[in-house]
Amino acid sequence: MPEGDARFRLLADNAPVMVWRADPSKACDFVNRPWLDFTGRTVEQELGFGWAEGVHPDDFDRCLTIYTEAFDARRPFSMQYRLRRHDGAWRWLLDNGRPYEIAGRFAGYFGSCIDVTEMKQALDQRDELVAELTHRIKNTLAVVAAMAEQTRRNSRSAEEFHxxxxxxxxxxxxxxxxxxxxxxxxxxxxxxxxxxxxxxxxxxxxxxxxxxxxxxxxxxxxxxxxxxxxxxxxxxxxxxxxxxxxxxxxxxxxxxxxxxxxxxxxxxxxxxxxxxxxxxxxxxxxxxxxxxxxxxxxxxxxxxxxxxxxxxxxxxxxxxxxxx
Missing domain, CATH: 3.30.565.10 (Histidine kinase-like ATPase, C-terminal domain)
Structure with a gap:
Protein backbone atom coordinates (compact mmCIF):
# COMPACT_ATOMS: atom_id res chain seq x y z
CA MET A 1 0.00 0.00 0.00
CA PRO A 2 1.50 3.41 -0.96
CA GLU A 3 2.56 5.55 1.98
CA GLY A 4 0.13 8.35 1.03
CA ASP A 5 -2.82 5.97 0.86
CA ALA A 6 -1.86 4.45 4.24
CA ARG A 7 -1.72 7.91 5.82
CA PHE A 8 -5.12 8.80 4.36
CA ARG A 9 -6.69 5.63 5.79
CA LEU A 10 -5.07 6.28 9.19
CA LEU A 11 -6.41 9.82 9.21
CA ALA A 12 -9.88 8.78 8.01
CA ASP A 13 -10.20 5.91 10.49
CA ASN A 14 -9.46 8.27 13.36
CA ALA A 15 -11.71 11.09 12.18
CA PRO A 16 -14.67 11.90 14.48
CA VAL A 17 -17.08 11.58 11.51
CA MET A 18 -18.12 8.90 9.04
CA VAL A 19 -16.06 9.25 5.85
CA TRP A 20 -16.74 7.72 2.42
CA ARG A 21 -15.24 7.94 -1.05
CA ALA A 22 -16.73 7.10 -4.45
CA ASP A 23 -14.99 6.52 -7.77
CA PRO A 24 -16.07 8.12 -11.10
CA SER A 25 -18.65 5.37 -11.66
CA LYS A 26 -20.52 6.48 -8.49
CA ALA A 27 -19.56 3.25 -6.70
CA CYS A 28 -18.22 3.57 -3.16
CA ASP A 29 -14.59 2.43 -2.92
CA PHE A 30 -13.83 3.42 0.69
CA VAL A 31 -15.56 3.84 4.04
CA ASN A 32 -13.73 4.55 7.27
CA ARG A 33 -13.82 2.71 10.59
CA PRO A 34 -16.49 4.99 12.20
CA TRP A 35 -18.79 4.15 9.26
CA LEU A 36 -18.34 0.42 9.81
CA ASP A 37 -18.77 0.82 13.57
CA PHE A 38 -22.04 2.66 12.94
CA THR A 39 -23.53 0.14 10.48
CA GLY A 40 -22.05 -2.99 12.06
CA ARG A 41 -21.29 -4.36 8.59
CA THR A 42 -18.06 -5.36 6.86
CA VAL A 43 -16.23 -3.16 4.40
CA GLU A 44 -17.05 -5.67 1.63
CA GLN A 45 -20.76 -5.28 2.37
CA GLU A 46 -20.60 -1.50 2.20
CA LEU A 47 -18.46 -1.01 -0.93
CA GLY A 48 -19.95 -0.51 -4.36
CA PHE A 49 -23.62 0.28 -3.75
CA GLY A 50 -23.94 -1.95 -0.71
CA TRP A 51 -24.11 1.09 1.58
CA ALA A 52 -27.52 1.96 0.07
CA GLU A 53 -29.01 -1.20 1.58
CA GLY A 54 -29.02 0.56 4.94
CA VAL A 55 -30.92 3.64 3.75
CA HIS A 56 -34.49 3.92 4.99
CA PRO A 57 -37.00 2.86 2.28
CA ASP A 58 -38.86 6.18 2.57
CA ASP A 59 -35.63 8.12 1.95
CA PHE A 60 -34.03 5.86 -0.66
CA ASP A 61 -35.38 7.39 -3.90
CA ARG A 62 -34.77 10.97 -2.76
CA CYS A 63 -31.28 10.11 -1.52
CA LEU A 64 -30.34 8.33 -4.75
CA THR A 65 -31.70 11.19 -6.92
CA ILE A 66 -29.68 13.83 -5.06
CA TYR A 67 -26.57 11.65 -5.20
CA THR A 68 -26.74 10.82 -8.92
CA GLU A 69 -27.78 14.30 -10.09
CA ALA A 70 -24.95 15.93 -8.13
CA PHE A 71 -22.49 13.34 -9.46
CA ASP A 72 -23.52 13.92 -13.08
CA ALA A 73 -23.27 17.70 -12.65
CA ARG A 74 -19.97 17.46 -10.70
CA ARG A 75 -21.35 19.69 -7.95
CA PRO A 76 -21.27 19.43 -4.13
CA PHE A 77 -24.38 18.17 -2.36
CA SER A 78 -25.81 18.06 1.12
CA MET A 79 -28.70 15.87 2.18
CA GLN A 80 -30.29 14.22 5.18
CA TYR A 81 -31.54 10.65 5.28
CA ARG A 82 -32.05 7.83 7.73
CA LEU A 83 -29.48 5.06 7.90
CA ARG A 84 -29.91 1.86 9.88
CA ARG A 85 -27.51 1.63 12.82
CA HIS A 86 -25.95 -1.65 13.98
CA ASP A 87 -28.66 -2.05 16.64
CA GLY A 88 -31.46 -1.66 14.10
CA ALA A 89 -32.33 1.93 15.04
CA TRP A 90 -32.91 4.45 12.26
CA ARG A 91 -30.69 7.49 12.68
CA TRP A 92 -30.76 10.73 10.72
CA LEU A 93 -27.46 11.54 8.99
CA LEU A 94 -26.28 14.77 7.45
CA ASP A 95 -24.26 13.71 4.39
CA ASN A 96 -22.04 16.20 2.58
CA GLY A 97 -20.25 15.21 -0.64
CA ARG A 98 -17.81 17.09 -2.84
CA PRO A 99 -16.11 16.16 -6.15
CA TYR A 100 -12.30 16.01 -6.31
CA GLU A 101 -9.73 15.83 -9.06
CA ILE A 102 -6.36 14.19 -9.57
CA ALA A 103 -4.04 15.77 -12.11
CA GLY A 104 -6.90 17.90 -13.42
CA ARG A 105 -9.24 14.97 -14.04
CA PHE A 106 -12.42 14.12 -12.16
CA ALA A 107 -11.59 11.29 -9.76
CA GLY A 108 -14.82 10.87 -7.81
CA TYR A 109 -16.32 12.19 -4.58
CA PHE A 110 -15.28 12.52 -0.97
CA GLY A 111 -18.01 12.71 1.64
CA SER A 112 -18.62 12.81 5.37
CA CYS A 113 -21.66 12.01 7.53
CA ILE A 114 -22.62 13.04 11.04
CA ASP A 115 -25.50 11.80 13.17
CA VAL A 116 -27.97 14.69 13.56
CA THR A 117 -30.90 12.73 15.02
CA GLU A 118 -31.06 14.65 18.32
CA MET A 119 -30.65 18.01 16.57
CA LYS A 120 -33.41 17.17 14.08
CA GLN A 121 -35.71 16.06 16.88
CA ALA A 122 -35.02 19.29 18.76
CA LEU A 123 -35.80 21.35 15.64
CA ASP A 124 -38.99 19.38 15.04
CA GLN A 125 -40.04 19.95 18.65
CA ARG A 126 -39.27 23.65 18.28
CA ASP A 127 -41.47 23.85 15.17
CA GLU A 128 -44.25 22.02 16.99
CA LEU A 129 -43.89 24.38 19.95
CA VAL A 130 -44.04 27.46 17.71
CA ALA A 131 -47.16 26.11 15.99
CA GLU A 132 -48.76 25.30 19.35
CA LEU A 133 -47.84 28.73 20.74
CA THR A 134 -49.34 30.45 17.68
CA HIS A 135 -52.51 28.43 18.15
CA ARG A 136 -52.69 29.32 21.85
CA ILE A 137 -52.14 33.02 21.17
CA LYS A 138 -55.01 33.04 18.67
CA ASN A 139 -57.24 31.19 21.14
CA THR A 140 -56.28 33.56 23.94
CA LEU A 141 -57.03 36.62 21.82
CA ALA A 142 -60.42 35.13 20.93
CA VAL A 143 -61.14 34.53 24.63
CA VAL A 144 -60.11 38.09 25.51
CA ALA A 145 -62.30 39.53 22.76
CA ALA A 146 -65.28 37.45 23.91
CA MET A 147 -64.74 38.44 27.56
CA ALA A 148 -64.54 42.11 26.60
CA GLU A 149 -67.77 41.95 24.61
CA GLN A 150 -69.67 39.99 27.26
CA THR A 151 -68.39 42.24 30.06
CA ARG A 152 -69.44 45.32 28.07
CA ARG A 153 -72.94 43.94 27.55
CA ASN A 154 -73.34 43.20 31.25
CA SER A 155 -71.85 46.45 32.58
CA ARG A 156 -74.13 49.37 33.29
CA SER A 157 -71.28 51.90 33.03
CA ALA A 158 -67.63 52.31 32.08
CA GLU A 159 -66.78 52.45 35.78
CA GLU A 160 -68.35 49.00 36.25
CA PHE A 161 -66.78 47.58 33.10
CA HIS A 162 -63.17 48.33 34.05
Whole structure:
Protein backbone atom coordinates (compact mmCIF):
# COMPACT_ATOMS: atom_id res chain seq x y z
CA MET A 1 0.00 0.00 0.00
CA PRO A 2 1.50 3.41 -0.96
CA GLU A 3 2.56 5.55 1.98
CA GLY A 4 0.13 8.35 1.03
CA ASP A 5 -2.82 5.97 0.86
CA ALA A 6 -1.86 4.45 4.24
CA ARG A 7 -1.72 7.91 5.82
CA PHE A 8 -5.12 8.80 4.36
CA ARG A 9 -6.69 5.63 5.79
CA LEU A 10 -5.07 6.28 9.19
CA LEU A 11 -6.41 9.82 9.21
CA ALA A 12 -9.88 8.78 8.01
CA ASP A 13 -10.20 5.91 10.49
CA ASN A 14 -9.46 8.27 13.36
CA ALA A 15 -11.71 11.09 12.18
CA PRO A 16 -14.67 11.90 14.48
CA VAL A 17 -17.08 11.58 11.51
CA MET A 18 -18.12 8.90 9.04
CA VAL A 19 -16.06 9.25 5.85
CA TRP A 20 -16.74 7.72 2.42
CA ARG A 21 -15.24 7.94 -1.05
CA ALA A 22 -16.73 7.10 -4.45
CA ASP A 23 -14.99 6.52 -7.77
CA PRO A 24 -16.07 8.12 -11.10
CA SER A 25 -18.65 5.37 -11.66
CA LYS A 26 -20.52 6.48 -8.49
CA ALA A 27 -19.56 3.25 -6.70
CA CYS A 28 -18.22 3.57 -3.16
CA ASP A 29 -14.59 2.43 -2.92
CA PHE A 30 -13.83 3.42 0.69
CA VAL A 31 -15.56 3.84 4.04
CA ASN A 32 -13.73 4.55 7.27
CA ARG A 33 -13.82 2.71 10.59
CA PRO A 34 -16.49 4.99 12.20
CA TRP A 35 -18.79 4.15 9.26
CA LEU A 36 -18.34 0.42 9.81
CA ASP A 37 -18.77 0.82 13.57
CA PHE A 38 -22.04 2.66 12.94
CA THR A 39 -23.53 0.14 10.48
CA GLY A 40 -22.05 -2.99 12.06
CA ARG A 41 -21.29 -4.36 8.59
CA THR A 42 -18.06 -5.36 6.86
CA VAL A 43 -16.23 -3.16 4.40
CA GLU A 44 -17.05 -5.67 1.63
CA GLN A 45 -20.76 -5.28 2.37
CA GLU A 46 -20.60 -1.50 2.20
CA LEU A 47 -18.46 -1.01 -0.93
CA GLY A 48 -19.95 -0.51 -4.36
CA PHE A 49 -23.62 0.28 -3.75
CA GLY A 50 -23.94 -1.95 -0.71
CA TRP A 51 -24.11 1.09 1.58
CA ALA A 52 -27.52 1.96 0.07
CA GLU A 53 -29.01 -1.20 1.58
CA GLY A 54 -29.02 0.56 4.94
CA VAL A 55 -30.92 3.64 3.75
CA HIS A 56 -34.49 3.92 4.99
CA PRO A 57 -37.00 2.86 2.28
CA ASP A 58 -38.86 6.18 2.57
CA ASP A 59 -35.63 8.12 1.95
CA PHE A 60 -34.03 5.86 -0.66
CA ASP A 61 -35.38 7.39 -3.90
CA ARG A 62 -34.77 10.97 -2.76
CA CYS A 63 -31.28 10.11 -1.52
CA LEU A 64 -30.34 8.33 -4.75
CA THR A 65 -31.70 11.19 -6.92
CA ILE A 66 -29.68 13.83 -5.06
CA TYR A 67 -26.57 11.65 -5.20
CA THR A 68 -26.74 10.82 -8.92
CA GLU A 69 -27.78 14.30 -10.09
CA ALA A 70 -24.95 15.93 -8.13
CA PHE A 71 -22.49 13.34 -9.46
CA ASP A 72 -23.52 13.92 -13.08
CA ALA A 73 -23.27 17.70 -12.65
CA ARG A 74 -19.97 17.46 -10.70
CA ARG A 75 -21.35 19.69 -7.95
CA PRO A 76 -21.27 19.43 -4.13
CA PHE A 77 -24.38 18.17 -2.36
CA SER A 78 -25.81 18.06 1.12
CA MET A 79 -28.70 15.87 2.18
CA GLN A 80 -30.29 14.22 5.18
CA TYR A 81 -31.54 10.65 5.28
CA ARG A 82 -32.05 7.83 7.73
CA LEU A 83 -29.48 5.06 7.90
CA ARG A 84 -29.91 1.86 9.88
CA ARG A 85 -27.51 1.63 12.82
CA HIS A 86 -25.95 -1.65 13.98
CA ASP A 87 -28.66 -2.05 16.64
CA GLY A 88 -31.46 -1.66 14.10
CA ALA A 89 -32.33 1.93 15.04
CA TRP A 90 -32.91 4.45 12.26
CA ARG A 91 -30.69 7.49 12.68
CA TRP A 92 -30.76 10.73 10.72
CA LEU A 93 -27.46 11.54 8.99
CA LEU A 94 -26.28 14.77 7.45
CA ASP A 95 -24.26 13.71 4.39
CA ASN A 96 -22.04 16.20 2.58
CA GLY A 97 -20.25 15.21 -0.64
CA ARG A 98 -17.81 17.09 -2.84
CA PRO A 99 -16.11 16.16 -6.15
CA TYR A 100 -12.30 16.01 -6.31
CA GLU A 101 -9.73 15.83 -9.06
CA ILE A 102 -6.36 14.19 -9.57
CA ALA A 103 -4.04 15.77 -12.11
CA GLY A 104 -6.90 17.90 -13.42
CA ARG A 105 -9.24 14.97 -14.04
CA PHE A 106 -12.42 14.12 -12.16
CA ALA A 107 -11.59 11.29 -9.76
CA GLY A 108 -14.82 10.87 -7.81
CA TYR A 109 -16.32 12.19 -4.58
CA PHE A 110 -15.28 12.52 -0.97
CA GLY A 111 -18.01 12.71 1.64
CA SER A 112 -18.62 12.81 5.37
CA CYS A 113 -21.66 12.01 7.53
CA ILE A 114 -22.62 13.04 11.04
CA ASP A 115 -25.50 11.80 13.17
CA VAL A 116 -27.97 14.69 13.56
CA THR A 117 -30.90 12.73 15.02
CA GLU A 118 -31.06 14.65 18.32
CA MET A 119 -30.65 18.01 16.57
CA LYS A 120 -33.41 17.17 14.08
CA GLN A 121 -35.71 16.06 16.88
CA ALA A 122 -35.02 19.29 18.76
CA LEU A 123 -35.80 21.35 15.64
CA ASP A 124 -38.99 19.38 15.04
CA GLN A 125 -40.04 19.95 18.65
CA ARG A 126 -39.27 23.65 18.28
CA ASP A 127 -41.47 23.85 15.17
CA GLU A 128 -44.25 22.02 16.99
CA LEU A 129 -43.89 24.38 19.95
CA VAL A 130 -44.04 27.46 17.71
CA ALA A 131 -47.16 26.11 15.99
CA GLU A 132 -48.76 25.30 19.35
CA LEU A 133 -47.84 28.73 20.74
CA THR A 134 -49.34 30.45 17.68
CA HIS A 135 -52.51 28.43 18.15
CA ARG A 136 -52.69 29.32 21.85
CA ILE A 137 -52.14 33.02 21.17
CA LYS A 138 -55.01 33.04 18.67
CA ASN A 139 -57.24 31.19 21.14
CA THR A 140 -56.28 33.56 23.94
CA LEU A 141 -57.03 36.62 21.82
CA ALA A 142 -60.42 35.13 20.93
CA VAL A 143 -61.14 34.53 24.63
CA VAL A 144 -60.11 38.09 25.51
CA ALA A 145 -62.30 39.53 22.76
CA ALA A 146 -65.28 37.45 23.91
CA MET A 147 -64.74 38.44 27.56
CA ALA A 148 -64.54 42.11 26.60
CA GLU A 149 -67.77 41.95 24.61
CA GLN A 150 -69.67 39.99 27.26
CA THR A 151 -68.39 42.24 30.06
CA ARG A 152 -69.44 45.32 28.07
CA ARG A 153 -72.94 43.94 27.55
CA ASN A 154 -73.34 43.20 31.25
CA SER A 155 -71.85 46.45 32.58
CA ARG A 156 -74.13 49.37 33.29
CA SER A 157 -71.28 51.90 33.03
CA ALA A 158 -67.63 52.31 32.08
CA GLU A 159 -66.78 52.45 35.78
CA GLU A 160 -68.35 49.00 36.25
CA PHE A 161 -66.78 47.58 33.10
CA HIS A 162 -63.17 48.33 34.05
CA UNK A 163 -62.79 46.32 37.30
CA UNK A 164 -64.91 43.44 35.98
CA UNK A 165 -62.92 43.10 32.76
CA UNK A 166 -59.59 43.58 34.55
CA UNK A 167 -60.49 40.85 37.04
CA UNK A 168 -61.27 38.41 34.23
CA UNK A 169 -58.02 39.26 32.47
CA UNK A 170 -56.13 38.53 35.68
CA UNK A 171 -57.97 35.21 36.02
CA UNK A 172 -56.96 34.32 32.46
CA UNK A 173 -53.37 35.27 33.26
CA UNK A 174 -53.30 33.10 36.40
CA UNK A 175 -54.67 30.13 34.43
CA UNK A 176 -51.83 30.58 31.94
CA UNK A 177 -49.35 30.77 34.81
CA UNK A 178 -50.53 27.34 35.93
CA UNK A 179 -50.03 26.01 32.41
CA UNK A 180 -46.59 27.60 32.14
CA UNK A 181 -45.41 25.78 35.26
CA UNK A 182 -46.26 22.46 33.62
CA UNK A 183 -44.78 23.18 30.17
CA UNK A 184 -48.04 24.31 28.49
CA UNK A 185 -49.25 20.75 27.82
CA UNK A 186 -51.61 20.70 30.78
CA UNK A 187 -51.63 21.24 34.51
CA UNK A 188 -53.23 19.97 37.69
CA UNK A 189 -56.70 20.78 38.93
CA UNK A 190 -55.33 21.82 42.32
CA UNK A 191 -52.83 24.26 40.81
CA UNK A 192 -55.52 25.85 38.63
CA UNK A 193 -57.79 26.19 41.66
CA UNK A 194 -55.13 27.74 43.87
CA UNK A 195 -54.05 30.18 41.15
CA UNK A 196 -57.65 31.19 40.42
CA UNK A 197 -58.55 31.69 44.08
CA UNK A 198 -55.22 33.19 45.20
CA UNK A 199 -56.57 36.78 45.52
CA UNK A 200 -59.33 35.55 47.88
CA UNK A 201 -57.62 32.88 49.94
CA UNK A 202 -57.40 33.74 53.63
CA UNK A 203 -56.63 31.32 56.48
CA UNK A 204 -59.73 29.27 57.19
CA UNK A 205 -61.92 30.95 54.53
CA UNK A 206 -61.44 28.68 51.51
CA UNK A 207 -60.56 24.99 51.65
CA UNK A 208 -59.27 23.12 48.57
CA UNK A 209 -58.94 19.35 48.59
CA UNK A 210 -58.91 16.42 46.19
CA UNK A 211 -56.71 13.78 44.53
CA UNK A 212 -54.30 14.48 41.68
CA UNK A 213 -56.23 15.29 38.50
CA UNK A 214 -54.58 16.48 35.29
CA UNK A 215 -56.32 19.09 33.15
CA UNK A 216 -55.68 19.72 29.44
CA UNK A 217 -54.82 23.27 28.41
CA UNK A 218 -58.29 24.36 27.23
CA UNK A 219 -60.00 22.85 30.24
CA UNK A 220 -57.54 24.52 32.61
CA UNK A 221 -58.17 28.00 31.20
CA UNK A 222 -61.95 27.54 31.20
CA UNK A 223 -61.96 26.20 34.76
CA UNK A 224 -59.68 28.98 36.00
CA UNK A 225 -62.04 31.65 34.66
CA UNK A 226 -65.07 29.79 36.05
CA UNK A 227 -63.59 29.62 39.57
CA UNK A 228 -62.80 33.34 39.32
CA UNK A 229 -66.47 34.04 38.54
CA UNK A 230 -67.61 31.94 41.49
CA UNK A 231 -65.16 33.67 43.83
CA UNK A 232 -66.08 37.13 42.56
CA UNK A 233 -69.77 36.43 43.14
CA UNK A 234 -68.97 35.06 46.61
CA UNK A 235 -67.04 38.25 47.49
CA UNK A 236 -69.82 40.55 46.24
CA UNK A 237 -72.93 38.69 47.36
CA UNK A 238 -72.09 35.33 48.89
CA UNK A 239 -70.05 33.61 51.58
CA UNK A 240 -66.91 35.72 51.16
CA UNK A 241 -68.85 38.96 51.71
CA UNK A 242 -68.99 38.26 55.47
CA UNK A 243 -66.35 37.34 58.02
CA UNK A 244 -68.18 34.14 58.98
CA UNK A 245 -68.54 32.88 55.42
CA UNK A 246 -66.65 29.87 54.15
CA UNK A 247 -66.06 28.19 50.78
CA UNK A 248 -65.27 24.53 50.28
CA UNK A 249 -63.89 23.34 46.94
CA UNK A 250 -63.35 19.60 46.65
CA UNK A 251 -63.35 16.74 44.17
CA UNK A 252 -62.92 12.99 44.27
CA UNK A 253 -61.53 10.09 42.29
CA UNK A 254 -63.00 9.36 38.88
CA UNK A 255 -66.30 7.45 38.92
CA UNK A 256 -67.68 5.44 36.02
CA UNK A 257 -71.33 5.75 34.97
CA UNK A 258 -73.56 3.10 33.42
CA UNK A 259 -72.23 3.82 29.94
CA UNK A 260 -68.59 3.28 30.91
CA UNK A 261 -67.71 7.00 30.95
CA UNK A 262 -65.43 8.09 33.82
CA UNK A 263 -66.14 11.44 35.51
CA UNK A 264 -64.70 13.63 38.21
CA UNK A 265 -67.20 15.66 40.25
CA UNK A 266 -65.86 19.05 41.32
CA UNK A 267 -67.97 20.79 43.96
CA UNK A 268 -68.05 24.41 45.14
CA UNK A 269 -70.04 24.91 48.34
CA UNK A 270 -70.59 28.20 50.19
CA UNK A 271 -71.77 28.51 53.79
CA UNK A 272 -72.04 31.12 56.52
CA UNK A 273 -72.84 34.01 54.18
CA UNK A 274 -76.02 36.03 53.72
CA UNK A 275 -79.14 33.94 52.97
CA UNK A 276 -79.48 33.34 49.24
CA UNK A 277 -82.73 34.68 47.82
CA UNK A 278 -82.98 32.14 45.00
CA UNK A 279 -81.68 32.41 41.45
CA UNK A 280 -80.97 36.03 40.47
CA UNK A 281 -83.51 37.56 38.13
CA UNK A 282 -80.75 39.00 35.96
CA UNK A 283 -78.56 36.25 34.45
CA UNK A 284 -75.09 37.78 34.51
CA UNK A 285 -71.99 36.87 32.53
CA UNK A 286 -70.66 34.66 35.31
CA UNK A 287 -73.80 32.50 35.35
CA UNK A 288 -73.88 32.24 31.54
CA UNK A 289 -70.18 31.40 31.44
CA UNK A 290 -70.58 28.66 34.04
CA UNK A 291 -73.70 27.05 32.64
CA UNK A 292 -72.88 27.53 28.98
CA UNK A 293 -69.31 28.25 27.96
CA UNK A 294 -67.57 26.16 30.62
CA UNK A 295 -69.75 23.11 30.05
CA UNK A 296 -68.90 23.21 26.35
CA UNK A 297 -65.17 23.69 26.83
CA UNK A 298 -64.74 20.91 29.38
CA UNK A 299 -67.18 18.63 27.51
CA UNK A 300 -68.96 18.07 30.77
CA UNK A 301 -71.83 19.57 32.72
CA UNK A 302 -72.20 22.42 35.20
CA UNK A 303 -75.05 22.77 37.70
CA UNK A 304 -75.70 25.89 39.82
CA UNK A 305 -77.86 25.60 42.94
CA UNK A 306 -78.85 28.86 44.66
CA UNK A 307 -79.72 27.16 47.96
CA UNK A 308 -80.71 29.39 50.92
CA UNK A 309 -77.62 28.34 52.89
CA UNK A 310 -75.18 29.23 50.12
CA UNK A 311 -74.48 28.86 46.42
CA UNK A 312 -73.41 25.41 45.26
CA UNK A 313 -71.85 24.55 41.94
CA UNK A 314 -71.17 21.04 40.66
CA UNK A 315 -68.93 20.49 37.67
CA UNK A 316 -68.81 17.12 35.94
CA UNK A 317 -65.40 16.68 34.31
CA UNK A 318 -64.81 13.80 31.86
CA UNK A 319 -61.80 11.77 32.96
CA UNK A 320 -61.22 10.37 29.45
CA UNK A 321 -60.76 13.80 27.87
CA UNK A 322 -57.26 14.22 29.26
CA UNK A 323 -58.65 14.77 32.73
CA UNK A 324 -57.37 11.56 34.31
Missing amino acids: PNFLGRLHALSRAHDALFRQGWTGTTLELVAREALAPHIEPGRISIAGPDVTLPANGAVALGIALHELATNAVKHGALSTDAGRVRLFWGEAETDGEGQAWHLLRWEESGGPPVQGRPGRRGMGTRLLEGGLAGQIRGAVTLDFAPGGVRCTMRLPATQGLA
